[in-house]
Amino acid sequence: MSERGGFSIRRMPGFATVALAVFFVLYAPILVLVVFSFNAGVSIANWEGFSLQWYAAAWENRQVQDATVRSVIVATCASLTATLVATMAALGTTRRRRFRGQTMVYALINEPLMVPEIVTGIALLIMFAQIKIVTGYTGLGYLIIAHTAFCIPFAYLPIRARLEGMDLTLETAAGDLYATPWRTFRRVTLPLLMPGILAGLMLAFVISLDDVVITELVKSAGQDTLPTYMLGQLRRKITPEVNAISTALLAISIVTVTIFFLLNRRKA
Amino acid sequence: MQREAPQQGLVEAARRRVARQGWLLCTPALIILVFAASGPLLIVLVYSFLAPGDYGGVRWELSTEAWFNVLLNRDIFSGEVGLADAHLSIFWRSLSLSVLTTIITLLLGFPTAYFIATRPRETRNVWLFLVTIPFWTNLLIRTFAIMEVIRSEGIVNTGLIGLGLIGQPIQMLYTDFAILLGMAYVYLPLMVLPVYAAMERFDFRLVEAAYDLYATRWRVFTRVILPLVKPGVIAGSILVFIPSLGAYVTPRVLGGGKNMMLGNLIELQFGAGRNWPLGAALSITLLAIVMAALIFYVRMAARNEAGRE
Numbered sequence: 001m002s003e004r005g006g007f008s009i010r011r012m013p014g015f016a017t018v019a020l021a022v023f024f025v026l027y028a029p030i031l032v033l034v035v036f037s038f039n040a041g042v043s044i045a046n047w048e049g050f051s052l053q054w055y056a057a058a059w060e061n062r063q064v065q066d067a068t069v070r071s072v073i074v075a076t077c078a079s080l081t082a083t084l085v086a087t088m089a090a091l092g093t094t095r096r097r098r099f100r101g102q103t104m105v106y107a108l109i110n111e112p113l114m115v116p117e118i119v120t121g122i123a124l125l126i127m128f129a130q131i132k133i134v135t136g137y138t139g140l141g142y143l144i145i146a147h148t149a150f151c152i153p154f155a156y157l158p159i160r161a162r163l164e165g166m167d168l169t170l171e172t173a174a175g176d177l178y179a180t181p182w183r184t185f186r187r188v189t190l191p192l193l194m195p196g197i198l199a200g201l202m203l204a205f206v207i208s209l210d211d212v213v214i215t216e217l218v219k220s221a222g223q224d225t226l227p228t229y230m231l232g233q234l235r236r237k238i239t240p241e242v243n244a245i246s247t248a249l250l251a252i253s254i255v256t257v258t259i260f261f262l263l264n265r266r267k268a
Numbered sequence: 269m270q271r272e273a274p275q276q277g278l279v280e281a282a283r284r285r286v287a288r289q290g291w292l293l294c295t296p297a298l299i300i301l302v303f304a305a306s307g308p309l310l311i312v313l314v315y316s317f318l319a320p321g322d323y324g325g326v327r328w329e330l331s332t333e334a335w336f337n338v339l340l341n342r343d344i345f346s347g348e349v350g351l352a353d354a355h356l357s358i359f360w361r362s363l364s365l366s367v368l369t370t371i372i373t374l375l376l377g378f379p380t381a382y383f384i385a386t387r388p389r390e391t392r393n394v395w396l397f398l399v400t401i402p403f404w405t406n407l408l409i410r411t412f413a414i415m416e417v418i419r420s421e422g423i424v425n426t427g428l429i430g431l432g433l434i435g436q437p438i439q440m441l442y443t444d445f446a447i448l449l450g451m452a453y454v455y456l457p458l459m460v461l462p463v464y465a466a467m468e469r470f471d472f473r474l475v476e477a478a479y480d481l482y483a484t485r486w487r488v489f490t491r492v493i494l495p496l497v498k499p500g501v502i503a504g505s506i507l508v509f510i511p512s513l514g515a516y517v518t519p520r521v522l523g524g525g526k527n528m529m530l531g532n533l534i535e536l537q538f539g540a541g542r543n544w545p546l547g548a549a550l551s552i553t554l555l556a557i558v559m560a561a562l563i564f565y566v567r568m569a570a571r572n573e574a575g576r577e
Contacts, residue, residue, distance in 0.1 A: 009475045010386040012379070012489065019383030022376050023395075026402050026456065029413035032423055036416070044416050045426045085297040092293025099287035105294050108301050115309070116514025116558060118531040119551045123308030125538060126315055126548070129325070149304035152297055203404075210406040213516050217535070227408050234521060238416070246409040257404040261397060 030250070037243035044240060054244040064245060067229040071209055074140060074225060078147035079155070079204035085148075086155035086204075087197055091189075094163040112150040120150065121217035128218060138220045146218045147208045154207045155200035158264065162196025199263045202256045210253065309555070316548035324542045334545035338553055355533070361444065362530040366512035369451040370459075373508050374501065376452075377459030381500075382493075384460075385467035396464065403457035411521045414450045415441060442524035450522040451512050458511070459504040466500025499572050506565040510558050530554050 037055070041048030058064050089109065093102060112120065128142045170192070174184040212227045219228060226249060233242055316334050318326040336342075339359075341352040384395045402410060416422055418440040425437035440446055470493070478488045494501075516531035523529070528536070530550065537547025 009479055010472055012382060012485070015379035015382050018376060018379035022380045022456070022460075023398060025453070026399070029417045029453070030402070030405075030410065032417055033409070033413040043421070045421055045423045081300075085300060088293045089297040092290040096286050096290060097283065099290040102290070105298065108298055108306060111301065112305050114510075114558070114562060115305070116510070116531070116554055118514050118516045118534055119309070119312070119555050120305060122534060122538060122547060122551050123312045124304060126544070127308040127311050145300065145304045149300050152301060156297070206404060210408070212408045213531075217538070227406065230408060230412070231517070231521075242412065243416075246406075246412055249406055250409060253405045254401060257401060261400070 033243050034247050034250070036240050037247040039240050039243075042239050044238065044243065054240040055248075057239075057241050058244045058248075061241070063224070063229060064226070067224045067226045070140065070223065071225040071227075074143050074147055074215075075205050075208040077144045078151050078208045079201055081144075081148045082151035082204045083155040083159075083197060083201040086152050086200060087159055087193070089152075090156055090159040090163055094160055095166075095168065109156055110153050113153050117150075117211075117213040118217075121214040124214065125217045132220075140223065142218055142220070143215060143223065143225075146214055147211065150211070150214065151204035151208050155204040158199040158203065158260075159193065159196045162193055162199075166192055195263045199260050202260045202263075206253050206256050209249070312548045312551050316545055316552055318545050320543045320545050324538070324544060326544050331545065334543070334549040337543075337546050338549050358528050358530060358533050361527065362513055365444065365448055365451065365529065366509050366515075368448055369455060369512045370505050370509045372448070372452045373456050373459040374505060377456055377504060378463055378501070381460050381463035381467050384464050385470065399457050399460050399464075402454075403461065407454050408517055408521070410454050411450050411518050414446075414453055415521055418446060418449070441522065442527065444523070444527055446522040447515075447519045447527060447529070450518040451515060454518060455508045455511060458507040462503040462507060463497060463500040466497040466503075470496055499569060502565060502568050502572075506561060510561055513557060513561075514554055 036044045036047075038050050038052065039046075039048055040051035040053065086109075089105070093105060124142075124146050131142075132138055166189075170188050171184055174188045175181075179187070210227060211225075212231060215225050216228050216231065219225070224232065226245065230242055230245060315326055317330060317332065319329050319331040319333065321327050337352065337355075339352055339355060340349055342349050380399070384392060384399070387395055418424055420437040420439065420441065422441075424440070425434075428434045429437065440449075474492050474496070475488055478492045483491070514531050515529055516535060519527060519529040519532055523532075531554075534547050534550045534554065537543045537550065541547070
């Protein structure tokens with residue numbers, strides 16, 4: 001092969017090597033974590049045979065059970081509420097003339113993406129401490145409202161993207177055929193928008209399920225979610241039980257994100 | 269007031285109705301956001317000007333002591349004013365580790381983004397998906413993964429001892445190095461994705477033209493590719509720098525109690541430190557640095573846009 005024939009304009013020497021190393025480094029630690037969740041021994045570095053004992057241990061652990069239920073309740077309530085209000089906001093901010101103050105609306109919706117979580121967490125801790133004194137309520141409501149707020153931008157963005165990519169002609173046609181605005185929305189807009197709404201819901205659910213910082217600061221005593229429970233385990237000796245919980249959470253995230261990807265790929 | 273033509277009045281009324289509808293649809297989201305995201309920041313600002321309570325909380329009297337204590341301290345006995353060395357070293361660690369994290373992720377992320385962008389269309393989405401998966405998976409779990417790999421009884425140390433390369437395990441966990449490694453690891457996808465987005469639109473015919481004009485590979489890279497993907501590089505750097513600066517989980521898990529970053533110092537004031545106003549002042553300081561970085565970004569982006577036209 002001549003030298004000229006092997007020359008590719010796209011090639012940059014070393015870039016492919018770095019990239020492949022990056023992919024290896026991205027996945028190797030996670031793989032180690034997953035593999036040792038199936039370890040028969042207590043070690044997280046010496047393989048002693050395959051076993052599901054740490055999954056059984058986590059499954060039977062009362063604290064893990066409670067934390068799981070709490071995580072699911074908070075993530076479900078927060079992601080549903082966030083998706084509902086985000087859908088309305090997306091409908092309000094697209095496909096019509098910009099209204100006065102829309103820039104401020106964008107800024108408010110995106111605020112949770114810009115302000116460091118630790119700052120939001122502290123702010124909520126201070127405010128909720130006051131509310132707790134006044135009302136005496138110490139339930140999961142605080143966590144749910146806090147999660148709803150930071151889930152809104154994650155639900156809003158895919159829904160807005162879907163709306164912006166949608167053709168207006170079908171809705172105009174429905175209007176021409178004397179459909180009421182509500183009927184047009186129910187029968188035309190909503191079905192077309194559904195993939196975006198589902199994608200937003202899934203992202204919001206994963207984001208809520210994974211949150212550590214805000215939950216750690218906002219939760220009342222004995223309100224651990226799975227991530228804060230795991231953070232609390234740090235002070236003890238780490239056994240593959242933590243790996244087992246991590247692997248389960250990873251599986252949920254990966255499945256959800258994969259579905260999200262597939263939903264987003266399918267165009268209207 | 270000037271009289272409007274009737275038609276103009278109708279248009280104006282329609283416009284107002286649309287605006288009202290827009291606002292109405294946004295209201296529920298805005299109420300939640302103002303109540304549980306933006307609004308409480310004002311309370312933090314107020315608290316930073318109050319005096320600390322004895323057991324956490326605040327006493328309602330005006331005080332600038334908290335702001336004074338962000339960078340300075342007063343000797344209890346002599347009343348002498350000096351720099352708060354502990355705080356300064358934490359500020360320095362936060363800033364330097366965040367800058368280093370940004371540089372490392374850029375050095376690794378750029379070739380990765382370039383690699384993905386130059387794959388054939390069919391395989392490109394697979395590579396992209398492989399970067400996106402870690403991006404959406406739990407940050408705590410990824411930090412755990414790093415911790416388990418580098419701890420004394422972890423796979424790296426046992427492996428090196430097994431190979432006879434070292435006799436004693438190397439203490440990697442609970443050092444600044446561990447924090448840097450962890451942050452670079454967890455934030456790397458945040459660099460790759462925007463750089464890739466800029467690269468994807470890149471027209472390789474420009475590279476071809478440059479080579480035809482006898483440009484060397486290095487010149488092609490620095491004079492053609494780099495300037496055109498610069499917006500992606502800037503966006504990626506900001507996306508990595510900002511969460512690094514406010515990092516809490518990674519330094520707590522990998523840095524241990526001693527090697528704190530700003531986020532941990534803030535949290536400490538609401539836990540064992542019991543100095544809520546100081547924690548509030550530190551939070552506002554962090555927020556101010558983040559906002560400065562964002563404004564810098566917006567300016568840079570605007571200048572890039574202007575330069576292109």
